[in-house]
Amino acid sequence: MKKIDCLGEICPVPVMKLQAVMDSIQKGEDYLLVTDHSCTISNLESFCKANKLDYQLDEVMNGVWEITITASR
Numbered sequence: 001m002k003k004i005d006c007l008g009e010i011c012p013v014p015v016m017k018l019q020a021v022m023d024s025i026q027k028g029e030d031y032l033l034v035t036d037h038s039c040t041i042s043n044l045e046s047f048c049k050a051n052k053l054d055y056q057l058d059e060v061m062n063g064v065w066e067i068t069i070t071a072s073r
Helices: 013-024 039-050
Strands: 002-006 030-035 053-061 064-071
Touching: 002 013, 013 030, 013 039, 030 039, 039 053, 039 064
Parallel strands: 002 030
Antiparallel strands: 030 064, 053 064
């Protein structure tokens, strides 16, 4: 699993970092995006839905989320 560390980054930076690796994501491959910015969650959900990416959200500690993103295309 590849990791995209977005701690301390505000929107739209996390979405832009995910978008930068979009072409290299293979079907079934996982990326773990870590963020501490709450508005990133809804923006990433919208981005994943629009790009046919599966995602799973987990708040690992108060204010820190890990989003596992899997290419389903």
